[in-house]
Amino acid sequence: MIAFRQIIQEMAAEKLHLGLTILAIAWATVSIASMLAVGEGLRQGLIRTTSNGNGDLILLTGGFATLDYGNFSKGKQLNLKPDDVDLLRALPSLAQVEPSAVWSASVTYKDNGTWQQPLAVYPQYKNLTGLQIDSGGRWFNPLDIKEQRKVIVIGKSAAVSLFNEDDDFDWENMPDLESSPIGKQLKVGEEKFTVIGVLKSNPSNIENGIPIDYAVFVPFTTWLRFHVNPSLGAINIKPAAGVDREKAAASARQVIARKYGASTEDLQLLQAQDMLLRQKTMRQFLIGLQSFLGIIGLVTLAVAGIGIANVMYATVKRATRDIGIRMAVGARPGAIKLHYLIQAFITISIGGVIGLILTYALVQVLQNIPIQGSGFYDYLGQPTPELSFTIVSLVILALSVVGIAAAWFPARHAAAITPLEALQGE
Amino acid sequence: MSLVQLKDISKHYQSGDEHVYALDGVTLTIKKGEFLSILGPSGSGKSTLMNVLGCLDKPTAGFYQLDDHDVSSFSSKELAAVRNSKIGFVFQSFNLLEYATALENVMLPLVYAGVNLRKRRAKAAELLERVGLGDRMSHKPNQLSGGQKQRVAIARALVNDPQIILADEPTGALDSKSGAEIEALFSELHHEGRTLIVVTHDISLARRTKRIINIKDGKVVDDEILEPSSTIYHRREGD
Known part of the structure; x- marks a missing residue:
């Protein structure tokens, strides 16, 4: 028609x-x-x-009290301890629990330094956060932990800022590593550490927003060796598959709060940040x-x-x-x-x-x-x-x-x- | 048997302050096979009458029966179907589609009748042959003379095998030679038994038809039968 x-x-x-x-x-x-x-x-x-990176983790950290409750008066700090991890590992709603601690010392090689301070972790931290090692290097092994060895693994950008001769550093346009730093010795504070691995470049973050490329890692037990009365930086928690993440975070907080006699109501004193929800x-x-x-x-x-x-x-x-x-x-x-x-x-x-x-x-x-x-x-x-x-x-x-x-x-x-x-x- | 029956057909409209009676109580019967003219000066209402007869316009009042259908009550959609199947138009200004060829122009009514392309082509070609334009089928209107254009228009009017052919001043835009050819063609069509209605102000053209209906001020003032329509020809079969 x-x-x-x-x-x-x-x-x-x-x-x-x-x-x-x-x-x-x-x-x-x-x-x-x-x-x-x-x-x-x-x-x-x-x-x-x-x-x-930290993409699907819940990060548990201590802070300062904002309520007067139990053992805490306003302004008092809660420091997480290494044995807290054992309490949390007993919870069935949590699949993986890994502690991390910040070593308050600068990392230096000759005149160069890094932006981030070393992070003390166990070998399992690698799988938890999806870290990958560049060829030629290695990650921590059980022996490093057992013998509290002074070995160190560094992020790609941290390696560049430490070991490249040329120091015109450009955040926008990162130069490549000039030579392999494996086996070289650098200093954490005054202690000498041997580089055993460099991480593959990774744009993700770990912990509370540390770029993996700039992170520096030492074995957890080595860090313990140099610290009396050590307190953790954070506890990285991966909830079990299929559980309610908010409930998992709440039960983790509850367990820790009970241990320290702290209020579960005080959101500043004990913080559980769900990175997935943030994303x-x-x-x-x-x-x-x-x-x-x-x-x-x-x-x-x-x-x-x-x-x-x-x-x-x-x-x-x-x-x-x-x-x-x-x-x-x-x-x-x-x-x-x-x-x-x-x-x-x-x-x-x-x-x-x-x-x-x-x-x-x-x-x-x-x-x-x-x-x-x-x-x-x-x-x-x-x-x-x-x-x-x-x-x-x-x-x-x-x-x-x-x-x-x-x-x-x-x-x-x-x-x-x-x-x-x-x-x-x- | 009457093909067209008009009873008290009126058409009025408001033009400024004036109430115009373009048609004022026209009653008329047209039989099958008649060849008649509607004669009148401009402004007499003859064009309005043709528009009503051709279902291009609806009367304000009155009754119009065409081929046993009360078309005065038809919707615009139904009127389109009536125009498509029962009426063929020939206009003074030809009214061909400028960008389409002669063949495509003749095919147009068949498109809206839902005829398939092959049949459309065959039928349109046959009619162009019939009006003597077999060698001009793929010409566009601007490549044709006035007389040729009018013959394309006549072929188009015939293509759906209509009950009535309505021609509005069909020779008005033509030179006398072409005009005479068109008149001759009309006579042939009449002899084939077709019903032809010519609207004109030209008395000599009207004299060539068999019946003259005189219109003045929207009224039929005279209905003169020049040649008794005793000869109702049988229409050709099979076209």
């Missing part, structure tokens, strides 16, 4: 307007699709950085950011839609006599409406396909730009724009909605013309 050929002929007679409309739609499609792709890339990047907020923020970028794209698309509507109104006006002819020979109003809806559909499809192809090309180019050694870029999880199936579907959906809305009114206008006024309106 539709003169399809004539739809094309009519469009071909409006090459300039058609071309501009297609351009507008293509541009709008590129903008909405690339904005969504950038947002998606950032989101995926964040998921990459937080899926290791959830961040992930939600990124979804929000993505929606925001999408809305900007959608507005661009809506503006293109107004363009489509305008061009179509003009087309309908110019084609008034033709509409009259069609109606005189028997075209029903519905057929006229469909005629212009199909015209709009073709225009939008061409624009949309061009836009998506351009976006795909743009994303390919961006994904292949080598960005390396930029700390900030690594920190973001090396995001690249990603044109996922979901995004393409969303873009097509948006195009359809805008297209139908833009074409509906001119098409309805065309169908409402009576054949008489159309033929007389010449």
Whole structure:
């Protein structure tokens, strides 16, 4: 019931307007699709950085009392002790419990130093936080623990700042290690330690936000050897699979609070930070950011839609006599409406396909730009724009909605013309 | 057997302060196979009458029966179907689609009748041959002379095998030679048994038809039968 050929002929007679409309739609499609792709890339990047390191841990730390309760008066500090770990390990809701302690001493090699102080941990800490050792080195073994050896494992960036001769340090553009530091001796305070391993570069954080690249590790027992009445920096807890994380954190706090005669109400005295929940907020923020970028794209698309509507109104006006002819020979109003809806559909499809192809090309180019050694870029999880199936579907959906809305009114206008006024309106 | 029956058809509208009676109680019967003209000066209401007859316009009051259907009660969708299947139009200004070829123009009514492409082409080509334009099928209107355009329009009017052919000043935009050709074509169509209604202000054109209905101020003032329509021709079968 539709003169399809004539739809094309009519469009071909409006090459300039058609071309501009297609351009507008293509541009709008590129903008909405690339904005969504950038947002998606950032989101995926964040998921990459937080899926290791402290990403799924609950960090238990001591603090200062804000309530007078039990053994604590306001302002008194709670120091976690190594044997606290044993109490927590008895809880079935916790899969893994690892202590960590900060050695308050600077790490130096010749005149160079590190930003972070050494962290004393057991070998199991490596699996808990997803650390990886660069080839040629090793992580702590049971013997290091047993013999309280003075060995040290250092993060990639810490190694660079310690051992590279060239000291023009650039956080944005990290240089490579000039030589292997394995076997070299450095100082923790005044004690000499032997480097046994360097960590693979990793943009994630551990503890309460220490970048893995800048961290320095010593065996837990070695640290004990040099400290009387030692207190822990933190207890890293991994809840068992499937348990309620908040309940697991609460029971851990309760056990420790009872041991020290502290209030479970005092959230400052004994803090349990769930890193996963913290990320959830961040992930939600990124979804929000993505929606925001999408809305900007959608507005661009809506503006293109107004363009489509305008061009179509003009087309309908110019084609008034033709509409009259069609109606005189028997075209029903519905057929006229469909005629212009199909015209709009073709225009939008061409624009949309061009836009998506351009976006795909743009994303390919961006994904292949080598960005390396930029700390900030690594920190973001090396995001690249990603044109996922979901995004393409969303873009097509948006195009359809805008297209139908833009074409509906001119098409309805065309169908409402009576054949008489159309033929007389010449 | 009457093909068209108009009873007290009126059409009035407001034009500024004035109430215009374009048609004022027109009663008329047209039989199948008639070749008649509606004659009147401009502003007499003859064009309005043609629009009503052609289902392009609805009367304000009155009763219109076409081929046993009460079309005065039809919706715009139903009227479109009536125009498509029962009426063929020939206009003074041809009213062809400029960007479409002669063949495509003739095919147009068949598109809306839902005929498939192969049949559309065959039927349209046959009718272009019939009006003597077999060699001009892929020409666009701007490549055709006035007379040729009008013959394309006549082919288009015939393509759906309509009950009535309505022609509004069909020779008005043509030179006298082309005009005469069109008149001859109309006579042929009449002899084939088709019903033709020509709307004109040209008395010499009206004189070539078999019946003249004179319109003035929206009223039928004279209905003159020039040649008794005793000869109701049988329409060709199979076209």
